[in-house]
Amino acid sequence: MAADGRGGDQAVSARAAEAAPDGALLVVRDLHAGYGGQEVLRGITLCVRPGEVVCVIGPNGAGKSTLLKTIFGFLRATRGAITFDGVSLLGRRPPEILRSGITYVPQGISTLPNLSVDDNLRLAAYVRRDRQVRDDIERLLDAFPALRARRRLRARTLSGGERRILEVARVLLLDPRLVLLDEPTIGLSGAAVEFIYEKIGEFRRRGLAVLLVEQNARTALRHSQRAYVLEQGRVRFEGGGEEILQHPEVRRAYLGGRA
Amino acid sequence: MNLLLTAVVQGLIMGLVYALVSLGLGLIWGVVDVVNFAHAEYMMWAMYATYFAVAGFHLDLLAALPIVVALGFLAGVCTYAVLIRRIMSAPAVTQIFTTFGLLFFLRYSAFAAFGPDFRGITWPPAGGSVLILGVPIGAAQVDAALAALITFGLLHAFLQWTKTGKALQATAQNPAAALALGIEVERMYMLAWGLSIATAAVGGAFLLTFYQVSPTVGDAFLLLMFASVVLGGFGSVLGPLLGGVVIGLVESVAGNLVSPTFKLALVFGALLLVLFLRPGGLLGQERRG
Amino acid sequence: MTAAGAAVAVLLALLPLAVHNAYFINGMILVFIYGTAAEAWNLLGGYAGQLSFGHAVFFGLGAYTSTMLLARAGISPWLGIWAAAGLAAAVSLVVGLPTFRLRRHYFALATLALAELVRVLFLNWNLVGAAVGLYLPVRLMNQSWAMIWNTKTPYYYIALVLFGAACGAGAWVGRVRLGLYLRAIDEDEDAAAALGIPALRYKLLMMGASAALTALAGSVFAQYVLYIDPSTVLDPLRSVLFAIMALFGGRGTVAGPAIGAGFLILLSQYLGGALGGFGRGYDYVVYGLLIMWIAAYERRGLLGLVRRLRPRPTAAPGPEVRPATHGADTRGPRPAPALLLEVAGLAKRFGGLRALDGVDLEVRRGEIVGILGPNGAGKSTLFDCITGYLPASGGRIVLHRAGGPRLLAGRPPHWIAQQGLARTFQLIRVFPGLTVLEHLLIGQEHRGESIAAALRPSPPAVRDRAEGLLRFVGLEAHRNAPAAALSYGQQKLLAFAMALVRHPPLMLLDEPVAGVNLTVVERLKDYILAQNDAGTTFLVIEHNMDALMALADRLYFMANGRVVVEGPPEAIQQSDEALNLYYGR
Structure with missing residues (x-):
């Protein structure tokens, strides 16, 4: 993955065109989307492969959250293509997309505040019809002792970190093939952050593809194989590793300045 | 002291009845975020349906009950599918306007169909009175209060112990999150409307045993329903229950100890107080992600 | 009174002479x-x-x-x-x-x-x-x-x-x-x-x-x-009827309630006669149906239905935005003039969360000051506290005007606006049902405006100013279009122009160029610079770094509720501290 930031768009789309065919699970091509009359995504092209953790970083207003929302069907794309395992996701609604094997953990609170941890977990398995849900929940609680201790308590009594852990843990009940995470560590302290990324690492080992959006670029880069740097609705740079933060193109995406 | 005890017991019993007929209003307000000003009219229609089943077809009340409840559920689902669905994203004005239109339509259809006369039924288990804590209460009211408790219990069980019930709660608390979990939020809204009118139907059926029906019976109950829901908070089963009981108590205590003619004035005064001080209600939940 | 109105009035006046029913x-x-x-x-x-x-x-x-x-x-x-x-x-x-x-x-x-x-x-x-x-x-x-x-x-x-x-x-x-x-x-x-x-x-x-x-x-x-x-x-039910008549005919208009009342009452009379007996209530059944239908189908009531047949003028076709007339320029250092806005130790707590943790900043006359920083830094909260939409938990906010310093903390938004502070919002706020011209008319000076004055039409001076601003932002061809018909970029321009009508000394812009295409970004930059030359002071929150760097004389970098770095744009761009705050730990 050449970290050459030369003239943004053409180089990136050329790379994406090569990357797409070879085993990419999620392929996004020239995606445009927005709210009302406002265009936020102005032609995003990227891909994610199974067993990969790909992060999307960039300054505010870049469209990172909007990207995930559009992939999951909360927002309608105005132009472009999204394919998952070769099948188009355009025009599908969130429950359908969930059933195709994509799980989405949105930014902010997505647990049900007045339901217990147990109920939250059961609802996480809402689309499953098999009888092993209960066993899977028990096994999950073994892996997350903090949650087991609070299983009968209402989710809103959990601390911010515990809630985030619950949200990430829920993913495992559905055995998806792609996980979309929107700022999974926002507002969390060091230990909780490491814990979350440990779990994300586990997703990867199971062969899941992970696409995550992060405000905290450094941490995200430390735990992912590849990164896309978004700015003003476009992919400005593609690369990997913490070193890309020193790249002038990436600096420019965050703080402006002469090219 | 005796007067106070009478007032409290009467208030509790009637309060449970108010809670039952208000439950549906709170359910829709909490789950679908729509304020249904026509709720009392559905109860009125349920009362007419019960009347014709019992007086017309000579069914026992308990035999007629499932039919009336089923019809109520159906009415709720249809109302959502045909009308409410179209105004879901409309501003408050339109919602208020629409449900008032529904009120007119339902009330005056009843006028047209049944005329203005009052009608009632007699039901043997509702005759005479029972002693509760030494206070004589009409058996009909006690039966209604029991029906209320059973209905609340069933609904609570449904919401707490079934998958669909939990999904309904999830929709009320955070519809976007619910959608992301694969819950079909539209179907939940339909279910909420169905349940809402079905519970109003139970209330209406039992109410008929001690309160006569006419097309304008909604007048007497609409504000009491709102008072119960606003006071107790919507979004939970417990809210309208608590609110209804409190309203029943306020009305009874005011009526027995202060002044029977002005008791309603005191109830509405209480409603206004709550609106100014704590519109979320005593048990009001934080809504919506 | 329109000709139609006059005709109706005469007709009604003569009616009893002709009809004796x-x-x-x-x-x-x-x-x-x-x-x-x-x-x-x-x-x-x-x-x-x-x-x-x-x-x-x-x-x-x-x-x-x-x-x-x-x-x-x-x-x-x-x-x-x-x-x-x-x-x-x-x-x-x-x-x-x-x-x-x-x-x-x-x-x-x-x-x-x-x-x-x-x-x-x-x-x-x-x-x-x-x-x-x-x-x-x-x-x-x-x-x-x-x-x-x-x-x-x-x-x-x-x-x-x-x-x-x-x-x-x-x-x-x-x-x-x-x-x-x-x-x-x-x-x-x-x-x-x-x-x-x-x-x-x-x-x-x-x-x-x-x-x-x-x-x-x-x-x-x-x-x-x-x-x-x-x-x-x-x-x-009478109360409800009054409301329903107005809503049914079309609220917010003169003809609407009149039509609503006429329609519903005469309908009632006719149905009462035709269907036999007022007491049967058929008229209200029809009311109910009509009301529900109107509510679901045409929220503007009967008048709205009539208007659909006779469409009003909407946004005129043509190039959306005129080419820029103001060239790009370099921002040189300026002498330190008088202090206009002073914020000292501003704090805002939401329960345990410290959204603002002691913010100090100042804005001098004639400057363009920028604020940047990661999400959750407290930038919009800062604006909301300054402009009165959120009560501060502590600190001072002082606006220095000709008549003396004004303490802004604890005052309501409209009062603060009347002291000479204008703002735009991050999520654009225009009035969808009002026309472009009407937006500018309501932007006029309200300080000292008596009720008697409000009961008169806007004076010519205000209209001239409105027209001038419309030309300035290139929206004069759309003056009669409702704001809802404009594109997002045009709405941004409208919000900007609307805030300028009353010559505010200080303007707070919250992400003025977010979400618009490059042409509109350039235009807004030019307008801000032109206004600044004309004497308006700006305090701008932005994430678009190119725009911010080109506009601002000075920048404040905020994170975690406080100002972490401040200085001219070049200094901020070289600042590793700022960059690391964006990059995270």
């Missing part, structure tokens, strides 16, 4: 009385957006007051109706004050509850006849001073004049500044406050006027039917 004349009298009440309701509910479902209170107060004065004290209703109107207005102000801050559903509920409360009181109050009601003294039949006749014609003309006055009041409000202000308040009260419009004052004014007119309708009604009791004049 008592049933029809009776219907028309009711149309005028209900129409007056509907127009009156519309002043509050249509223009000011406060949906009252308890207006029967004022109707009843009117009926009872004038009747009591006549029956018990022998005072002529020609005087009595004014006493009734005054009483109703006074009661409405007392009621309005605490209830106006309730949100829509709760306000509707509160008015319903109040109406019922009054009805129950009157039902049991012997002085006014309790449930038995009051009869007007029929022994005074055909004595004009008592306003009692045994023919319909005098009533017809009295009701017609009253109705005309009500329509006139509605039309007047619609034509003058007040009408615009009210519609803005109805659409977005917060955005109106940011322009300096004192919403409470105008809402109370409409409340009083609405109550007074409704009371007059009630008094005339009493004089006509000669008997009143709580179930006829204090009936809650």
Whole structure:
């Protein structure tokens, strides 16, 4: 993955065109989307492969959250293509997309505040019809002792970190093939952050593809194989590793300045 | 002291009845975020349906009950599918306007169909009175209060112990999150409307045993329903229950100890107080992600 | 008054001379009385957006007051109706004050509850006849001073004049500044406050006027039917009817309530006759259906349906944005002039969360100061505290004006706006139903604007300024288009222009170029620079780094609720500290 930031768009789309065919699970091509009359995504092209953790970083207003929302069907794309395992996701609604094997953990609170941890977990398995849900929940609680201790308590009594852990843990009940995470560590302290990324690492080992959006670029880069740097609705740079933060193109995406 | 005890017991019993007929209003307000000003009219229609089943077809009340409840559920689902669905994203004005239109339509259809006369039924288990804590209460009211408790219990069980019930709660608390979990939020809204009118139907059926029906019976109950829901908070089963009981108590205590003619004035005064001080209600939940 | 209106007026005036059908004349009298009440309701509910479902209170107060004065004290209703109107207005102000801050559903509920409360009181109050009601003294039949006749014609003309006055009041409000202000308040009260419009004052004014007119309708009604009791004049369904007539015909217009009243009453009369017996209620069944249909299909009521056939002028075609006339320039250092805005130790806590943790910043006259930083840094919270939308938990905010320093903390948004502070919002706030030109008219100076002034049209100076600004931002071709018809970029330009109308010394812009295409970004940059040259000081939050660096003289970098780095753009760009704050740990 050449970290050459030369003239943004053409180089990136050329790379994406090569990357797409070879085993990419999620392929996004020239995606445009927005709210009302406002265009936020102005032609995003990227891909994610199974067993990969790909992060999307960039300054505010870049469209990172909007990207995930559009992939999951909360927002309608105005132009472009999204394919998952070769099948188009355009025009599908969130429950359908969930059933195709994509799980989405949105930014902010997505647990049900007045339901217990147990109920939250059961609802996480809402689309499953098999009888092993209960066993899977028990096994999950073994892996997350903090949650087991609070299983009968209402989710809103959990601390911010515990809630985030619950949200990430829920993913495992559905055995998806792609996980979309929107700022999974926002507002969390060091230990909780490491814990979350440990779990994300586990997703990867199971062969899941992970696409995550992060405000905290450094941490995200430390735990992912590849990164896309978004700015003003476009992919400005593609690369990997913490070193890309020193790249002038990436600096420019965050703080402006002469090219 | 005796007067106070009478007032409290009467208030509790009637309060449970108010809670039952208000439950549906709170359910829709909490789950679908729509304020249904026509709720009392559905109860009125349920009362007419019960009347014709019992007086017309000579069914026992308990035999007629499932039919009336089923019809109520159906009415709720249809109302959502045909009308409410179209105004879901409309501003408050339109919602208020629409449900008032529904009120007119339902009330005056009843006028047209049944005329203005009052009608009632007699039901043997509702005759005479029972002693509760030494206070004589009409058996009909006690039966209604029991029906209320059973209905609340069933609904609570449904919401707490079934998958669909939990999904309904999830929709009320955070519809976007619910959608992301694969819950079909539209179907939940339909279910909420169905349940809402079905519970109003139970209330209406039992109410008929001690309160006569006419097309304008909604007048007497609409504000009491709102008072119960606003006071107790919507979004939970417990809210309208608590609110209804409190309203029943306020009305009874005011009526027995202060002044029977002005008791309603005191109830509405209480409603206004709550609106100014704590519109979320005593048990009001934080809504919506 | 339009030609059509004048023609209708003449027609109605001549009607009794031509038509002698008592049933029809009776219907028309009711149309005028209900129409007056509907127009009156519309002043509050249509223009000011406060949906009252308890207006029967004022109707009843009117009926009872004038009747009591006549029956018990022998005072002529020609005087009595004014006493009734005054009483109703006074009661409405007392009621309005605490209830106006309730949100829509709760306000509707509160008015319903109040109406019922009054009805129950009157039902049991012997002085006014309790449930038995009051009869007007029929022994005074055909004595004009008592306003009692045994023919319909005098009533017809009295009701017609009253109705005309009500329509006139509605039309007047619609034509003058007040009408615009009210519609803005109805659409977005917060955005109106940011322009300096004192919403409470105008809402109370409409409340009083609405109550007074409704009371007059009630008094005339009493004089006509000669008997009143709580179930006829204090009936809650009557309140709902007034509202429904206005909503059905089209609220916020003059013709709407009139049409609504006419349509619904005549429909009732016809259906009553055709379907046999008023008591069967078929007319209301049809009402109900029509109301639901209109609500779901055309929210602007019958008038809205008519308008669909006759489309209004929308945004004119042509290039969306004109080419830039202002060249890019370099921002050189400037001498330190007078202090304009001073923020010291500003803190804002939400429970345990410290959104602002001691922010110090200053803005000097003629500067463009920028604020940047990661999400959650507190930038918008800072703006909301400065402009009065959020109460600060601590610290000082001082605006230095010619007359002396003004402390802004704890003051309401419209007051702060009137001190010379303008703002735009991160999520764009324009008034979708108002035209482009109307936006600029409501942006005029409100400081020191009396109610009398609001009851006049905007002065020529304001119109000239509005036109000038429209040309400045290139929107003059769209002056009559509703804001909802504009593109996002055009709306951003409109919000910008609207805030400029009153020559504010200081403008706070929250992400002014977010979400728009490059052309509009360039245009907005040029406009900001041009305005700055003309003397306006700017404080700008932005994430678009290119734009911010090109515009700002100085920057404040915020993170975690405080200012972490400050300095000129070049310094910030080289700052590793700033970059690391963006990059995270």
